[in-house]
Amino acid sequence: MNPAAPDGKRRGHGDEPFPGTNLSRYDPAADGAAQDEAVERIMVRAHWRIDELPWDRFDAGKVDPDLVPLIKAAALVEFNADDYTAYLCNVFKDDPEFQEAARGWAIEEVQHGEALGRWAELVDPSFDFRAAVERFRAGYRVPIDLDASVRGSRTGEMIARCMVETGTSSYYAAIGDSTDEPVLKEICRNIAADELRHYKIFYTYAKKYLDREGLTKFNG
Ligand SMILES: [Fe+2]
Ligand SMILES: [Fe+2]
Numbered sequence: 001m002n003p004a005a006p007d008g009k010r011r012g013h014g015d016e017p018f019p020g021t022n023l024s025r026y027d028p029a030a031d032g033a034a035q036d037e038a039v040e041r042i043m044v045r046a047h048w049r050i051d052e053l054p055w056d057r058f059d060a061g062k063v064d065p066d067l068v069p070l071i072k073a074a075a076l077v078e079f080n081a082d083d084y085t086a087y088l089c090n091v092f093k094d095d096p097e098f099q100e101a102a103r104g105w106a107i108e109e110v111q112h113g114e115a116l117g118r119w120a121e122l123v124d125p126s127f128d129f130r131a132a133v134e135r136f137r138a139g140y141r142v143p144i145d146l147d148a149s150v151r152g153s154r155t156g157e158m159i160a161r162c163m164v165e166t167g168t169s170s171y172y173a174a175i176g177d178s179t180d181e182p183v184l185k186e187i188c189r190n191i192a193a194d195e196l197r198h199y200k201i202f203y204t205y206a207k208k209y210l211d212r213e214g215l216t217k218f219n220g
Contacts, residue, residue, distance in 0.1 A: 048190045050115050054183055055122075062181040063123050070175075071184070072120045075129060076136040079113025081106040083141065091149045091157060098205055105201065108194050115187045122183075155213050158206035162199055169195035 085106035089099045117129030149157035169192045176188030 050111060050118065053115065053186055053190075055118075057182040058119075058122055059181055059183075060123065062179070063184075064179060064181075067175065067179065067184070068120065068123055071116050072124075072127065072132065074171075075113045075116035075120055076132060077113070078109050078116060079133055080137065080140075081109030081113070083137075084109075088157070090145070090147045091154065093147065101201055101205070105198055108198070112191045112194065115191070119184055119187060153209075153213055155206060155209040158202050158209055161202035162206055165195050165199035165202060169193075169199065 085102050088102045092098045092102070113133075117132075120127050121129055151157045151160045172188040172195060173192040176185050176192060179185050179188070
């Protein structure tokens with residue numbers, strides 16, 4: 001079952017939640033009403049749940065084998081968001097409002113990893129997502145004990161997040177548009193919408209810290 005849309009109607013998996021909207025054509029650098037309208041249409045996909053994905057429609061015959069390693073890698077990075085949140089909460093330790101936003105963000109990122117990992121396990125039964133997560137974490141740790149941003153400033157941290165979120169939104173939108181495998185298409189479209197909302201969250205805080213830190217093009 002899909003979550004209710006803002007109009008109160010529940011949508012079937014075959015419905016197009018944002019008719020005529022090609023996510024990969026969204027331009028985060030654009031400004032004005034057209035962008036706001038595009039974002040609103042895309043964000044209709046908010047609040048999805050893994051168990052509500054159309055797993056019964058999985059079609060192994062439509063899987064592009066070249067995509068599988070990319071999805072596995074993406075699943076691991078996404079699932080690691082809890083560590084990044086710990087780092088963010090250290091860097092912004094006197095900003096409880098942002099810390100709360102960061103924790104909400106992490107829940108969605110971890111869900112991205114979980115959904116992609118579950119899809120990869122369907123495609124490749126020899127792939128054990130949890131075991132892969134353990135190997136990944138053994139080889140890579142976010143520097144969670146730092147109390148200053150690795151980007152040089154708090155504004156820099158927010159701008160880095162904005163860039164990552166727009167990049168990942170485009171990445172998943174492109175995969176969602178290109179794949180014919182129904183479950184992956186749904187996952188990627190949902191994730192692309194989440195990433196776009198994440199961009200908006202970090203952009204809001206980037207403006208706040210830009211005002212506070214007073215960075216210019218010479219020291220930012
Ligand atoms: Fe994500
Ligand atoms: Fe994100």
